[in-house]
Amino acid sequence: MTDDAPRLIALDWGTSSLRSYLLGDGGAVLDTRRLPLGIMQVEGGDFAGAFAKAAGDWRARWPGLPAIAAGMIGSAQGWVEAPYAPVPAGLDELARGLVPVPGAGLHIVPGVVQRGDAPNVMRGEETQIAGALPEGGGGLLVLPGTHSKWVEVAEGRIRRFDTYMTGELFAVLRRHSILGRFVREEDPPPPDDVAREAFARGVAALRAEGASLSPLLFSARALVLTGGLPPEASLDYLSGLLIGDELRGGLAGHAGSIALIGDAALCARYETALAIFGVAGAGMPGDTAAAGLWRIAERAGLTRGPAAGAETLP
């Protein structure tokens, strides 16, 4: 039970899921829910209907409560396109780039684009970054996932970033390539110690002098065929190779602090791999999307008014 008055509806709206938050003063999380209504799951493009399912009761109870969303909902395939803000981009640029959804009482956070010789885009991660950093902060932020981002932030602004398709590569190689043949979906996972050892071995193989990913990928098969790796551990070895390759590329030329942002179990896996690369002490602030949505909304003045409605949460 809390007596905080709600100030903001915040939506982390990606490709495969929709997470909604009811936020109070200072971004305190009053309520949260997760719906299988990512933009690819919304039938007939009925985003207004999905929004109503995610937050309609909150809106009914506190009419006029402002709302903000980040993620693929702002892409060309989403509800209303929120054009990318160019780097360097921080709270000011993201707040200025908010795009209203007509008639919905909802603003969408822009993605971020890097032009020039290393073109790149992000959408959703800019909001997690906004939630992870103290105002004016900096460092190397790593957001593991389907498309992992490695982001250099200085003075509170995203300066440069790379994308590693590590999660997607693992998924397609597991499901659709010869490397997934030794393990069926319904098989139980290998014992923890076997999985850990195979993962660490994959990371270490990629870290070795002169190693490169492409020929090592096939070793996930060849090692099993030659008796050097238990078949049930082949996917953990593959995961180690892919994450190792990401770390080798991402760490090159970097010094200073590192933070891992996102799902706790995945971040722990990256922490293990970082240790094999001799990097310890990464910060792990967890999932910072709600905090980022609050900060961007606050910077844009969306949260300025008195708490919507007079009622408080029971």
Add this chain to the structure above:
Amino acid sequence: MTDDAPRLIALDWGTSSLRSYLLGDGGAVLDTRRLPLGIMQVEGGDFAGAFAKAAGDWRARWPGLPAIAAGMIGSAQGWVEAPYAPVPAGLDELARGLVPVPGAGLHIVPGVVQRGDAPNVMRGEETQIAGALPEGGGGLLVLPGTHSKWVEVAEGRIRRFDTYMTGELFAVLRRHSILGRFVREEDPPPPDDVAREAFARGVAALRAEGASLSPLLFSARALVLTGGLPPEASLDYLSGLLIGDELRGGLAGHAGSIALIGDAALCARYETALAIFGVAGAGMPGDTAAAGLWRIAERAGLTRGPAAGAETLP
């Protein structure tokens, strides 16, 4: 019309197709056919039935004609498993490793295994290599394909090899990843000059100092989203990245002659990419499986007798 007497039935029997050859003296190709009877297409494991379709009429006409097969037919999923011969392996080792199929009048060529710190296997490529090299020859042989092989041969023996999953990576990324989204299967290919330029750009991007595959993969998407690459050319760019990565890995630390073995169109694509890496003059002997099957059978004494039957081809 020829009056050569048949001496050998030779089968190049892979995962997805079965190519059969009727060979005369010196390995001269008297007749050939291709059937969609790769080991994954043979229903119920009826390899004897598939063999009859591929060469039954030849056997009926020239009873006692010896037969030899190479490729996945000798794997654990094939007809009879032909255990891998360890490197270094040349004609002598392959001939000694032939495994008979009981009652079929057929011998299967072993694959080759590399143990130790870089375990690897091949099955089928050893036979193409046997057909490509003069006795006692050497050099770097490249066999582009689903699982490209880079093979160091010295004095007629396979010494060391790497596998690059280039073809399989391209196929799974095209079909199952976000990188294939800009091009549908039914779309017409881009104009030749657009495709060539995008391919060359991908190769060059991978060749650049400090480049690595994983972050560049996503650029096949980011370049299109930022207007730097025509969407219809995104797969050619991706192909350039993947082949470029293979070349960078394969060429590292190598000097001396190179030969490209296999499908002519694919070898030509690799020749273009090699030129971007400053490597010219690669030999391109084409498909050498039949020649290799002949040489291995000859070394094993399978072709020693008089031509089977007295009849000659019409």
